[in-house]
Amino acid sequence: MxxxxxxxxxxxxxxxxxxxxxxxxxxxxxFVIDDPDLIYLDGNSLGRLPKASLQRLQTAAREQWGRRxxxxxxxxxxxxxxxxxxxxxxxxxxxxxxxxxxxxxxxNFFKLVMAALEFQGQRSAIVSDELNFPTDLYTLQNCIRLxxxxxxxxxxxxxxxVHADEQAIFDSMDASTALITFSTPTFKSGFLYDVPAIxxxxxxxxxxVLWDFSHGGGSIxxxxxxxxxxxxxxxxxxxxxxxxxSPSWLYVRKDLQEKVLSPIGGWWAHRSPFxxxxxxxxxxxxxxxxxxxxxxxxxxxxEPALEIALRAGMxxxxxxxxxxxxxxxxxxxxxxxxxxxxxxxxxxxxRRGSHISIRHADAYRINLxxxxxxxxIPDFREPDNLRLGLTPLxxxxxxxxxxxxxxxxxxxxxxxxxxxxxxxxxT
Amino acid sequence: MxxxxxxxxxxxxxxxxxxxxxxxxxxxxxFVIDDPDLIYLDGNSLGRLPKASLQRLQTAAREQWGRRxxxxxxxxxxxxxxxxxxxxxxxxxxxxxxxxxxxxxxxNFFKLVMAALEFQGQRSAIVSDELNFPTDLYTLQNCIRLxxxxxxxxxxxxxxxVHADEQAIFDSMDASTALITFSTPTFKSGFLYDVPAIxxxxxxxxxxVLWDFSHGGGSIxxxxxxxxxxxxxxxxxxxxxxxxxSPSWLYVRKDLQEKVLSPIGGWWAHRSPFxxxxxxxxxxxxxxxxxxxxxxxxxxxxEPALEIALRAGMxxxxxxxxxxxxxxxxxxxxxxxxxxxxxxxxxxxxRRGSHISIRHADAYRINLxxxxxxxxIPDFREPDNLRLGLTPLxxxxxxxxxxxxxxxxxxxxxxxxxxxxxxxxxT
Numbered sequence: 001m002x003x004x005x006x007x008x009x010x011x012x013x014x015x016x017x018x019x020x021x022x023x024x025x026x027x028x029x030x031f032v033i034d035d036p037d038l039i040y041l042d043g044n045s046l047g048r049l050p051k052a053s054l055q056r057l058q059t060a061a062r063e064q065w066g067r068r069x070x071x072x073x074x075x076x077x078x079x080x081x082x083x084x085x086x087x088x089x090x091x092x093x094x095x096x097x098x099x100x101x102x103x104x105x106x107x108n109f110f111k112l113v114m115a116a117l118e119f120q121g122q123r124s125a126i127v128s129d130e131l132n133f134p135t136d137l138y139t140l141q142n143c144i145r146l147x148x149x150x151x152x153x154x155x156x157x158x159x160x161x162v163h164a165d166e167q168a169i170f171d172s173m174d175a176s177t178a179l180i181t182f183s184t185p186t187f188k189s190g191f192l193y194d195v196p197a198i199x200x201x202x203x204x205x206x207x208x209v210l211w212d213f214s215h216g217g218g219s220i221x222x223x224x225x226x227x228x229x230x231x232x233x234x235x236x237x238x239x240x241x242x243x244x245x246s247p248s249w250l251y252v253r254k255d256l257q258e259k260v261l262s263p264i265g266g267w268w269a270h271r272s273p274f275x276x277x278x279x280x281x282x283x284x285x286x287x288x289x290x291x292x293x294x295x296x297x298x299x300x301x302x303e304p305a306l307e308i309a310l311r312a313g314m315x316x317x318x319x320x321x322x323x324x325x326x327x328x329x330x331x332x333x334x335x336x337x338x339x340x341x342x343x344x345x346x347x348x349x350x351r352r353g354s355h356i357s358i359r360h361a362d363a364y365r366i367n368l369x370x371x372x373x374x375x376x377i378p379d380f381r382e383p384d385n386l387r388l389g390l391t392p393l394x395x396x397x398x399x400x401x402x403x404x405x406x407x408x409x410x411x412x413x414x415x416x417x418x419x420x421x422x423x424x425x426x427t
Numbered sequence: 428m429x430x431x432x433x434x435x436x437x438x439x440x441x442x443x444x445x446x447x448x449x450x451x452x453x454x455x456x457x458f459v460i461d462d463p464d465l466i467y468l469d470g471n472s473l474g475r476l477p478k479a480s481l482q483r484l485q486t487a488a489r490e491q492w493g494r495r496x497x498x499x500x501x502x503x504x505x506x507x508x509x510x511x512x513x514x515x516x517x518x519x520x521x522x523x524x525x526x527x528x529x530x531x532x533x534x535n536f537f538k539l540v541m542a543a544l545e546f547q548g549q550r551s552a553i554v555s556d557e558l559n560f561p562t563d564l565y566t567l568q569n570c571i572r573l574x575x576x577x578x579x580x581x582x583x584x585x586x587x588x589v590h591a592d593e594q595a596i597f598d599s600m601d602a603s604t605a606l607i608t609f610s611t612p613t614f615k616s617g618f619l620y621d622v623p624a625i626x627x628x629x630x631x632x633x634x635x636v637l638w639d640f641s642h643g644g645g646s647i648x649x650x651x652x653x654x655x656x657x658x659x660x661x662x663x664x665x666x667x668x669x670x671x672x673s674p675s676w677l678y679v680r681k682d683l684q685e686k687v688l689s690p691i692g693g694w695w696a697h698r699s700p701f702x703x704x705x706x707x708x709x710x711x712x713x714x715x716x717x718x719x720x721x722x723x724x725x726x727x728x729x730e731p732a733l734e735i736a737l738r739a740g741m742x743x744x745x746x747x748x749x750x751x752x753x754x755x756x757x758x759x760x761x762x763x764x765x766x767x768x769x770x771x772x773x774x775x776x777x778r779r780g781s782h783i784s785i786r787h788a789d790a791y792r793i794n795l796x797x798x799x800x801x802x803x804i805p806d807f808r809e810p811d812n813l814r815l816g817l818t819p820l821x822x823x824x825x826x827x828x829x830x831x832x833x834x835x836x837x838x839x840x841x842x843x844x845x846x847x848x849x850x851x852x853x854t
Contacts, residue, residue: 032489032494034493034494035494042496042497046492046496046497046500048493049488049489049493054488054489054493058485061476061480061484061670062459062481064671065473065476065671066459066461066476066481067459067461067462069467069475069804070469070472070804070806071798072473072671073671077672103530103531104693104718104719104720105719105720106694106718106719107530107534107691107693107718107719109693110690110691110718114573130705133694134694134703134704134705135693135694135695135719137705137706137707138692138693138694138697138706138707139691139692139693141692142689142690142691142692142707145688146541146545146573147573148575155705237720243488243492243723244499244720244722244723245720245721245722245723245724245726246724247722248719261572262569263690264533264537264569265565265566265568266531266534266536266562266565266566268533269565270561270565274809274850275809275850276561276808277561278557278561278582279565279568280565280568280569291531291533291534291537292532292533292534292562292675293531293532293533293664293672294531295671295672295674295722296670296671296672297484297670297722297728298722298723298724298725298726299672299722299725301724371498377496377497379497381703382702382703423701
């Protein structure tokens with residue numbers, strides 16, 4: 001596919017030309033799309049429903065739960081956290097046996113922070129940044145409280161709201177550093193940190209790294225093993241299309257697994273869950289990071305969606321993601337900058353995930369007008385970010401073009417001005 | 428309904444007579460039952476699929492996720508943990524605003540143990556018993572490790588394998604006791620502790636109580652508020668029929684809520700989740716015990732099942748439960764005791780939940796023969812418990828009678844002897 005920056009043209013024909021060249025175009029038909037005129041740009045918050053998932057859900061509920069009843073546990077439920085983890089490993093650059101799926105991202109992040117801090121003993125410093133997803137910062141603060149307050153958390157500033165300075169990250173680490181942890185891509189600005197460089201720098205000081213790839217799974221190339229990542233988490237309901245609140249994945253590097261313990265060692269983390277021993281003995285390997293019984297129906301929904309992403313392949317997904325975001329950025333410059341929008345996402349595709357944030361003083365109300373009147377669904381993030389999630393598996397270039405026209409129309413027609421600034425969103 | 432103990436007869440006609448008197452008989456038709464000859468006695472492990480749940484699942488997936496996409500969060504998803512908690516409160520004797528549904532039982536138990544121990548400061552003793560579900564004991568052990576090992580856990584023995592001596596529980600508590608925690612009904616023996624008496628005794632010493640009602644929700648009358656319970660948890664996939672691994676509920680007494688904190692304070696525990704503040708401020712009320720995004724599809728499955736139980740009403744459910752278990756116990760005495768079985772469940776209905784455990788040296792192999800050859804599905808719990816879960820909403824008296832005949836047939840025909848003692852169960 002030709003990079004759109006080279007022969008960009010702001011007209012609809014160019015968008016259609018890009019669609020004809022799109023090697024992933026056929027994947028759109030694998031998703032439920034009832035209204036082709038509705039432009040869904042929130043796949044970075046909740047991915048679309050794969051048709052195969054509907055069928056799988058029916059099988060899991062009607063046939064397995066309904067007919068096989070408790071026997072379902074022996075027929076694909078019990079090993080699902082590990083099986084899905086190993087499948088996901090194919091998208092995340094990990095050898096098998098290092099990823100499990102289950103619990104929420106918050107709970108998994110908590111497990112890994114506590115495991116890392118326990119392992120690090122007297123090291124007391126934790127480094128993150130203000131672009132980290134807040135649940136991670138909250139969890140860090142709560143972990144520090146639990147452990148008696150002897151740790152200190154440095155939250156690096158982001159002067160431009162796009163990213164923290166990487167040199168400041170390198171400079172923040174020393175022999176007291178226990179853990180550094182960031183989200184990448186960042187949830188507001190879609191910025192990609194240099195994961196291998198930061199990970200290597202952390203290791204030189206003896207710090208451990210925990211990356212939150214919630215916006216990265218299924219959207220950017222990730223090489224957990226090659227990058228030497230210690231711990232990672234991510235959700236499965238964004239670009240991985242696992243459905244609302246589908247369980248999270250966590251990764252613990254193989255050679256660390258026997259050296260660390262989860263804080264929540266329930267029966268699923270036990271070496272012999274069905275022996276019902278009275279004493280806890282941690283499972284060997286990644287299973288020790290499970291806790292209790294997973295939500296099977298939500299868990300199983302991850303699998304058909306994952307199969308689609310694996311079939312498309314990360315190189316093709318990334319290539320289209322770069323093309324979509326590059327095209328969107330060019331259209332923003334051409335059509336929306338004159339209307340008071342600025343790009344809140346890096347121009348360098350190497351530093352960019354799969355959503356484009358555009359910033360506008362009235363972004364909150366523009367978002368409401370787009371949803372209520374224009375059949376465009378982006379989302380809003382404080383204070384002024386309109387996030388436009390571009391999902392390579394189903395977003396078309398024509399949708400990108402059309403969305404920009406509708407965003408422009410909201411502003412030129414002043415459609416947003418009738419809405420209140422009073423915040424009421426739950427998404 | 429006449430109590431079966433008064434005019435018990437071991438014949439099939441008596442079972443059928445009990446079925447004709449069953450005021451809950453019509454509820455059986457609300458569940459998917461493909462094969463009426465399959466006797467499902469594991470509803471205490473995974474309840475049957477309500478027909479209404481299938482419909483709800485289709486709506487949640489196809490209509491909400493598929494068509495409404497991210498807007499589903501504003502249309503019944505976001506408030507589901509609290510809404511379901513308030514509905515469940517009607518079965519658990521709790522005023523609204525004290526229960527949320529989400530996360531696994533293990534994770535919720537962990538939250539409450541950590542909250543209780545933090546609140547209790549220097550009090551260092553924890554009391555439980557060896558009949559507690561092992562995940563609770565494991566979690567207690569892991570909490571003690573996390574908190575530096577300054578707590579000590581007393582696990583009271585159960586000489587008969589049915590229950591710990593309640594006097595020993597009373598005697599175990601003193602001014603050093605931080606927390607006492609038991610499962611009731613107990614998972615192997617179905618024993619009911621005297622919750623109000625133990626709770627009151629704990630309070631007299633300044634201890635807090637945490638009850639695990641996983642086997643009690645939807646099967647026994649529970650009065651959380653009237654009994655003065657501090658903390659409680661339970662699963663929703665047993666007698667509450669929420670589906671495989673459906674999320675757990677937790678209860679924190681109203682006047683404790685502002686005094687305690689969850690260890691896992693993620694964004695769903697924040698006062699303003701969508702403000703994306705950098706600092707954690709706990710939500711007011713029970714929401715502070717949420718963590719991250721719940722698994723929506725599994726969560727929503729709890730609701731139609733709960734509506735069935737609420738419609739049946741706890742008094743009628745309990746009445747039938749007592750009748751079913753009493754009838755089963757009488758049949759065990761009559762037909763199975765001569766074959767080497769003994770009752771592992773209290774004879775006093777006031778001390779009994781809704782399953783009957785029968786003990787036999789060959790219980791493991793008998794369980795396999797029942798499942799593989801006899802179309803009876805109980806389950807097995809080490810070392811010698813065959814658990815027979817009797818679910819008032821769909822188990823019939825004739826099924827109880829027929830199950831006993833088939834169990835007897837396995838032993839008299841020595842069908843179990845071809846199976847290995849080697850354990851391989853995953854349920």
